[in-house]
Amino acid sequence: MVSADRPAVAAIVREVGNFSGPEKDCALELVDIYLRDAAQRDYRIIVATNAAGAVQGYACWGPTPMTLGAYDLYWIATHPRAQGNGVGRELMAHVExxxxxxxxxxxxxxxxxKESYGGTVGFYRRLGYEEASKIxxxxxxxxDKLVYIKRFSR
Ligand SMILES: CC(C)(COP(=O)(O)OP(=O)(O)OC[C@H]1O[C@@H](n2cnc3c(N)ncnc32)[C@H](O)[C@@H]1OP(=O)(O)O)[C@@H](O)C(=O)NCCC(=O)NCCS
Structure with a gap:
């Protein structure tokens, strides 16, 4: 992701529909941390573009503080018009x-x-993530909070 991608990413965050106001703010705060200093190690962001170079989706992830080898996926979203075409799968493959x-x-x-996240959960399951806990x-x-995980052997 580069600064020129910010409006497109902000539009995705705004338009996907299931993010609350505070969630949208938090998503863009992480975007701005990344854009201020792409070399910091806490938050990494990747965008997926179409053949014309237009941003279709993005993912934000980083190492989980105070762990050895655990990572959090903080956000992933595909623009509603681009969903169902493999963008999310590509983003997750890159993150992994x-x-x-x-x-x-x-x-x-x-x-x-929440019901509005039912599709998202279906997506994670489809990509091999398993439910590890629920609060x-x-x-x-x-x-409820659902925690999905994928383990990688090393
Ligand atoms: C979740 C999300 C990122 C998926 O992105 P996407 O680009 O539409 O996903 P893909 O087209 O790459 O789908 C990948 C696989 O997941 C499956 N999948 C996608 N949406 C699904 C759904 N609603 N239910 C079940 N499976 C689903 C696809 O069938 C596909 O499987 P296949 O490759 O074997 O055919 C997208 O729906 C989204 O932005 N949702 C709103 C934002 C959100 O909830 N983000 C997560 C919280 S931070």
Missing amino acids: SKVLEENGRLLIIETSS RDFYDVGD
């Missing part, structure tokens, strides 16, 4: 390859049990 390059052994994704009523009453 980078985690493996650094000898990562675990990729962790936190998501919500009931974490985000709100009736809105």
